[in-house]
Amino acid sequence: MNKSKIVVIGGGTGIPVLLDALRKENIDLTAVVTVADDGGSSGKIRNAVNIAPPGDLRNVLIAMSDMPQFYADILQYRFDETDGPLAGHPLGNLLIAAVSEKQGSISTAIRTLGRFFHISGNIYPSSDQALTLHAVFEDGTEVAGESSIGKHEGLISHVYLTDTDTGGAPIASQNVVNCIMDADMVVMGPGSLYTSILPNVVIPDINKALLETKAKVVYVCNIMTQRGETENFTDADHVRVLHEHLGKKVIDHVLVNIEQVPQDYMDNNAFDEYLVQVKHDFAGLKxxxxxxxxxxFLRLVKGGAFHDGEAVAREIMGLSKRQAD
Incomplete structure (x- = not known):
């Protein structure tokens, strides 16, 4: 029997939780990862080595691997702030940068490291080039750079991408287009709407593939609103923004968490970008x-509210089975 082909699109810390659960299922799994991060270690490396940022790819590589936890901890080890030029860099980012420079392509580097770490499935950056995310706010102000967008006050009207080096239109990895067109199901999220999911969706060829694919499209809605991005958003607002950027209503199913985050639970010092729980608007979703x-779908960890990857994966596998039947 052919395995169900499931593609998960996103970035940041959201999709690794889901991928870690899905990799254990008997499916053909592919992760499509944003390359628009310009902050922290990823931003420094993309400027120094001229490669797509490695941070989100590192997290996905670890999530989809069967490596022992000790190995994962080594790759996630972040050099101390007193360590000069190495300060703040996770070891895994430096490894991806080194292999990318040696092999001349971050896509090739991730394939090589995927074999080395025995990943389950495929990992593709949405583009082989570093991309710059632009946000146009409702007052007409434009802010460039993912790390700067959340710091600007106001509501975002729309986002778009440019090639960081040339300033031209972004070019999608052909592998990404092919896997979306060939998929049985495409899952977007969980993850930051404007800075993790849309930076994949608004690449023209990926946008076109999402409109044309016969795959079921599933969106995993965020649990918390995010400062500078989705303040006061309902679950329907999240879906609406995705449809506006796609240019058509293509999402078939949306997964929403209905478990309440306990009052005063959130650690606002550790998770200062998250505001309040996303409100439900079932009429708007209709x-x-x-x-x-x-x-x-809620998982509470150390003062933070996250998706329970196993619970989300069960729903996705249930949808996949019903689709196959």
Whole structure:
């Protein structure tokens, strides 16, 4: 029997939680990862070595590998702030940069490291080039750079990407286009709407593939609103923004968490970008023509509210099985 082909699109710390759960299933799994990060270690490396930023790819590589936890901890080790030029760099970022420079391509480097670490499935950067994210706010102000967008006050009207080196239109990895067109299901998220998911979606060839694919499209809605991005957003607002950027209503199912985050639970010092829990607007979701799957997807960890990867994976596998039947 052919394995179900599932593509997960996103970046940041959201999708690794889901990928870690899905890699254990009997599926053909592919991760598509944003390359628009310009902050922290990734930003410094992309400027120094002229490669796509490695941070989000590192997290996905670890999530999809069967490596022992000790190895994962080594790759995630971040040099101390007193360590001069190495300060703040995770070892895994430096490894990806070194292999990318040696092999001349970050896509080739991730394939090589994927074999080395025995990953389950495929990992593709959305583009082989570093991209710059631009946000146009409702007052007409434009801010360039993912790390700067969340710091600007105001509501975002839309986002778009440019090639960091040339300033031209971004070019998608052909592998990404092919896997979306060939997929049985495409899952977007979980992750930051404007800085993790949309930086993949607005690449023209990926946008076109999402409009043309016969795959079911699933969106995993965020649990918390995010400062500078989705303040006061409902779950319907998240879907609406995705559809506006796609140019068409293509999302078939949306997964929403209905478990309440305990009052005063969030550690606002450790998770200062997260504000309040996303409110539900089931009437608005109906207007967006999506089927809603609501359940307890909440996982509380050290003062933060996250998705329970196993719970989300169970729903996705259930959808996949019903689709196959």
């Amino acid at each position: 207007e967006q023509e999506v089927k809603v799957i609501s359940n307890n």
